[in-house]
Amino acid sequence: MSLTEQQIRLIQRSFDLVRPISDAAAALFYQNLFEIDPSLRQLFKSDLHNQGRKLMAMLDAAVKGLNQPDKLVPVLEQLARRHIQYGVKTSHFSPVGNALLYTLAEGLEDEFTPETKAAWIAVLHLVADVMKAEMKRQGCS
């Protein structure tokens, strides 16, 4: 894991601001995602409100777990294996990452400084790299 302590602090501090508005942030995230790639809508079969809560809870855990990467990696690998069952492909991480960045920019406004944005890009790459590597190990494209 290649995040600096300063980046971890920026991520954790910015997520503290997202937590109180997490339902709205999740709704905005799906809106952004389906605008970027409408074909992804059909992968989401269950209630998006609940799904949004699960997404935010997992991001919360990932953000808190950045200080303990050894514990985070197996959780992300399990998450990746479940995502194969949902029909997710490794190419889907790019639209999802972009939708998350747009959502953070809209939600955090001035707090989303270039430094904070760079830290989030590093985290999203990290999460996507761990998940995509596990998906490829399982034979997923």
Ligand code: HEM
């Ligand atoms: C940033 C990385 C990601 C995180 C942290 C994440 C998190 C989650 C979580 C926590 C769930 C709830 C179910 C479970 O725990 O297995 C979930 C389900 C799901 N995710 Fe992700 N996810 C990520 C990337 C993606 C990508 C790239 C896609 C592709 C579009 C995707 C599509 C889905 C779908 C289709 C479901 C199931 C929804 C349903 O049952 O209706 N996720 N995700």
